[in-house]
Amino acid sequence: MERSVYFDNAATTPLRKEVVDVMHDVLLNTYGNPSSTHSFGRSAKTQIETARKSIARHFNVKPQEIIFTSGGTESDNMFLQCAVRDLGIQTVITSKIEHHAIIHAVDFLVEHNLAQVIYVKTNSDGMVDYEDLDRLLVADDSKKLVSLMHVNNEIGSILDLKRVSNSCKSHNALFHTDAVQGVGHYSIDLEKVQIDFLSAAAHKFHGPKGVGFSFIRQNSGLNPFIMGGSQERGLRAGTESVHNIVGMAKALEIAYSKLEEEQGYIRDLKSYAISQLKSSLPGIHFNGCCSDLEHSTFTLINVALPVQKSKAELLNFHLDLKGISCSKGSACQSGSLKGSHVLDQVLPQEHKSKPSLRFSFSIFNTKEEIDYLVETLCSFIEE
Numbered sequence: 001m002e003r004s005v006y007f008d009n010a011a012t013t014p015l016r017k018e019v020v021d022v023m024h025d026v027l028l029n030t031y032g033n034p035s036s037t038h039s040f041g042r043s044a045k046t047q048i049e050t051a052r053k054s055i056a057r058h059f060n061v062k063p064q065e066i067i068f069t070s071g072g073t074e075s076d077n078m079f080l081q082c083a084v085r086d087l088g089i090q091t092v093i094t095s096k097i098e099h100h101a102i103i104h105a106v107d108f109l110v111e112h113n114l115a116q117v118i119y120v121k122t123n124s125d126g127m128v129d130y131e132d133l134d135r136l137l138v139a140d141d142s143k144k145l146v147s148l149m150h151v152n153n154e155i156g157s158i159l160d161l162k163r164v165s166n167s168c169k170s171h172n173a174l175f176h177t178d179a180v181q182g183v184g185h186y187s188i189d190l191e192k193v194q195i196d197f198l199s200a201a202a203h204k205f206h207g208p209k210g211v212g213f214s215f216i217r218q219n220s221g222l223n224p225f226i227m228g229g230s231q232e233r234g235l236r237a238g239t240e241s242v243h244n245i246v247g248m249a250k251a252l253e254i255a256y257s258k259l260e261e262e263q264g265y266i267r268d269l270k271s272y273a274i275s276q277l278k279s280s281l282p283g284i285h286f287n288g289c290c291s292d293l294e295h296s297t298f299t300l301i302n303v304a305l306p307v308q309k310s311k312a313e314l315l316n317f318h319l320d321l322k323g324i325s326c327s328k329g330s331a332c333q334s335g336s337l338k339g340s341h342v343l344d345q346v347l348p349q350e351h352k353s354k355p356s357l358r359f360s361f362s363i364f365n366t367k368e369e370i371d372y373l374v375e376t377l378c379s380f381i382e383e
Contacts, residue, residue: 004323005369010153010181010300010360011327016206016254019247023208026243034240035231044242051249055213058256059198060191062218067232068245071212072180075199076101076147078214078225078236079176081108083145083197084115086223087174090142092117093133097126097157097342098149099178106147116142125289126157126346133164137171144173150182154342154358155288156296158182165194180204180212184255185263185299190215202244206362207251211244262363267298269361273370274301280374281306281381287356288346300360302343304351307381312355315380319357322376327358 006014026047032040034048049063056063069075080102083089092106096119109115118136121129128148137144146168150159161177168175176197179188183198184205190198197220201212216222216235228237255262274291277284283306290301307315316328328340343356359373 003372005325005365005372007324007326007359007361007365007369007373009362009365010204010358012203012209013206013362014364015208015247016251018254019207019251022250023243023247026246030242034242035229044240047242047246048240051245054249055252058252059215060189061215064233065215065218067214067216067235068240069199069212069214069236070210071203072099072178072199072201073101075201075212075214076176076178077105079197079199080105080145080147082222082225083174083176084109087145087221088143089145089174090115091140091144093120093136093144093146093148093173094118095120095122095128095148097122097152097154097345098147099153099180100341102147102149102178103341120148122345124346124348125292125295126152126155126342127289127295128159128164130160130163130167134167134171137167137173144171145176146173147176147178150177150179150188151185151297151299152288152342153181154340155302155346156181156290156300157288158295158297161188161193161195168196169194181297181299184252185259185297187256187259190217196220202248202251205251205255207248208244211241211248213248258363263298265363266361266365267293269365269367269370270298270301272367273359273361273373276370276374277301277303277377280378285351285354287343287351299362300358302356302358304347304354304356305377305381307355309353311380315355315357318380319376324373324376327360328356 030044030047032044034041034044052063052066056066092115094102094106106117110117120136121132148159165175174196177195178199180201183200196217198215203209224235226237231237231240285304287302287304289295
């Protein structure tokens with residue numbers, strides 16, 4: 001291996017040193033159970049509630065509207081299942097390019113005759129057809145939940161949260177967004193944007209794995225998803241992972257304190273990658289709208305490469321040997337023989353047989369690393 005280059009930040013991000021430091025301190029010194037009433041427990045509880053207030057402040061919501069979870073998958077499942085069980089939701093409107101945490105959860109609802117699921121149209125760029133969404137919202141009198149992701153994890157298309165929330169509000173529908181790829185990268189003011197439920201995961205913004213949070217608007221009517229204790233306002237039983245929660249709050253605090261600076265840096269990296277790939281590989285295709293800096297996230301690109309079918313299977317192996325880490329579709333599909341359900345929806349037929357790779361960037365990447373990536377891809381294709 002010549003060097004090590006990490007271009008898989010949409011799968012997970014490296015921890016910031018400051019986050020490791022605060023987690024280390026909590027692990028050593030704040031080891032009480034937050035539900036215990038003695039001083040050790042009260043100290044742990046204080047750490048959790050301080051973290052909750054910090055996170056709530058970034059989204060302009062009340063602390064009691066933030067519930068800690070294990071991450072985005074748990075949160076997505078909780079909202080879909082509890083909305084049907086507790087709120088009388090009869091119809092879920094989603095898209096066919098959501099994360100599998102949504103796709104599989106709605107499949108479960110259909111298989112068990114718990115709700116009907118309708119898919120809103122998406123165009124070839126991976127953008128939601130907002131007019132079709134409005135049509136679906138008035139298609140019948142059933143009680144509806146719209147569940148659409150903020151930033152697509154494979155092709156980077158961005159949902160207009162305000163437009164969707166306004167449509168849902170005007171048609172008396174509830175709105176859930178899987179914001180796992182957006183939180184920590186974009187400001188979301190939940191007082192101005194009337195989202196009912198939001199899912200987030202710490203490891204997408206340089207926090208620890210295995211922890212996330214859900215925003216649940218006050219007086220939602222949801223009942224416990226995990227039972228067994230009174231933690232998290234009674235909605236999510238289980239002893240809280242104090243060090244992970246504190247680490248998540250620290251990571252989010254840093255992300256939003258440096259938001260403009262880091263957005264600019266990473267956007268410049270993405271722009272540079274697009275220009276270098278275009279000039280060096282004329283046959284490259286940018287999947288969805290990922291090369292459109294206005295309508296796609298600044299954190300990733302997804303490309304179909306001009307590689308002969310006979311060599312395509314060796315591409316990932318070659319990149320790995322060269323020390324370059326990236327993703328074939330979504331990381332949650334690793335080991336699966338199935339292709340990406342997202343790319344299947346958006347790619348034109350002539351590009352479906354070509355190997356597609358996702359390169360996702362962070363503040364820790366450099367233009368020199370992009371040069372190395374382009375050089376490695378060119379040598380593989382030409383040899």
